[in-house]
Amino acid sequence: MKIVVIGGTGLIGSKVVARLSDQGHEAVAASPRTGVDTLTGEGLAEALTGTSVVVDVSNSPSFEREAVMRFFETSTGNLLTAEAEAGVDHHVALSIVGTQRMPENGYFAAKIAQEQLIEKSPIPFSIVHATQFFEFAPGMADQATIDGAVHVPPVRFQPIAADDVAEAVSRAAVAAPLNGRVEVAGPEQFGMDEFFRQALAAWGDPREVVTDPRARYFGTVPGERTLVPGEGARLGRIRYRDWLAASAG
Template sequence: MKYVVVGGTGFIGTKVVARLRSAGHEVIAAAPETGVNSITGEGLEQAMANAHAVLDVTNSPTFDPQGILDFFGVSTSNLMNAEKKANVRHHVLLSIVGTDRLPDNAYFQGKILQEKLVRDSGVPFTIVHSTQFMEFLGAIADLGGTNEETRISTGHVQVIAANDLADALSDVLMGDPIGGIVEVAGPNREPMSDAVSRYLTAKGDARRVVADPDAPYFGARLERDTLVPVGEARIGKTNFSQWLTSLAQ
């Protein structure tokens, strides 16, 4: 089978590409540096030719609200048009758990637009909603404050290891489209402030975490369950405590 991973040179994309290739499939790691640009359309027709399925793990290069909408709107529209012409049989989109529960967040607005374009495209699809990556906790800590302390929301998280997410995406991509959402999450649920505090301790980072229910998460206030699954979800195998232990080794 031929698969196209759009954003295939990025953090998650490279992991999925490696899994598909190890399974013996032909894989296009589509990205501007490989000659495939979902914004300009460069290389899309050639990449999609004879492709069985496409995974979109692209990420906006800007946090400007209009820039986010423009990126996801143009990129997704170009992808869906190219896939329809090539008769691609399955489009898989990586999105975020809680997208519809944080409408004031500019990035989530972009993901909502992206999901709508996929749903309305006519291409068979599956949308994968993932919780935040364990590997991203350092970036969350950096958003919260100074060199001495960081203010972090008490909204719950269920962080997932990037390798577990890559496994889930690969399985979904090689399966049949469901025309709906699959949610994936890590096995451990706790306040974001606790998760960040444990991460910083494991990294030997002396910053103090202040648990603050009103601390913004990319500009928006979180409720307790904004970013965690509220129904059935596929659960990753990597325990957060075990993953933290591996950081110190």
Template sequence: MRIVVAGGTGLIGSKVVESLQLLGHDVVPAAPGTGVDTISGRGVADALKGADVVVDVTNKVIFEPEPILDFFTTSTRTLLNAGREAGVRHHVVLSIVGVDRLSHPGYLDAKAAQERLVAESGTPFTIVRATQFFENLTAMCAGMAQDDVIVPPTADLQPVAAADVAAALVDVATSAPLDGVVEVAGPERAAFARFIGSALAARGDERPLKPDAGAGYFGVPIVRDSLVPLGVARIGRTTFDDWSATQSS
């Protein structure tokens, strides 16, 4: 199959590209660095010519409501419109576990809008919602710092290795469209402090943790199960401790 991976040079996309190539597929890593810009539209139509599947893992770290909404809706419409012209038979998009239960101006609402565009496009689709990546825990720590203390929520996390998310995307992309949602999470569910504390310790960061039930997630109010799967989910094989061991070796 010819598969276009939008965002194909990033953390997840590069892993998806490599795995699909090893399986023998004709893979196009589509990103500004490869001449494909889903915001301006530059190179998109050419990249999608003859494509059977589009895997959208594009991302932008912006938390202001209007710019991030514009990014995801513009990029998604560009890919969907070009895909329709090219005869794409399956549109796969990476999203976030909990985005259907949380509404907050900014990143989460922008991802929810992206999901709606895909689901209502008329193109066969699969939405893959993942929990937070192990690789992003350090950035999460930074967002929870208050003076010399880290203040995480008391809610639960079930983070997952980026490689396991990529593996799920590869499986979905090479299977029939579900016209629905697949959720992906790590093998361990525990409070934020369990993972945040380990991430800090691995860096030699001795700042204390003060979990707070009122603390939000990047400004989003959450409860205990806001960010974890509530039903059936695909569970990654990599434990947090095993992943951590590979980072320190």
């Protein structure tokens, strides 16, 4: 089966391409680096010829509110139009746990808009909602640093390894369309402050972690359970401490 992975040269996309190829599928990595640009439409028609499934794990190069909204609306609109013309049978998209619970966040609002376009399309779909990736933890800590300390809100946190996200997305790609959503998360839930204290200690990072009810998560204040999945979520296998050990090795 031919499966085109939009964003197929990135962190998640490259892992999805590798997994699907190992399963015997014709997995094609599509991105501007391979001549496929969903913003302009360049290369889309050619890439989607004979394609059964499209997996979209692309991401905006800018997280500025208007730019990220423009990216997901334009990219997804172009992609769905090209899929309809090519007769694609299944559209799979990667999104984020908690989007509907924090629409005031600019990035989450853009992902909501993306999901609405997918739902309105006639193409059968599956949306995989994942929690934050282990791999993003250093950048998140830097973004939350104020005067040399990492300020995080007192909320629950259940991050997941990119390998587990790729496994969930690959599974969705070869299964029947859900015409709905599935949530995936890491196997352990932490307080966000507890998680970052463990993480910084493992990195040998001397920054203090401050539990701050006014701390923002990329511009907005989340609720206690905004960032964790509901009951029935599929859990990854990789624990954070094991991922840290493997990454260090």
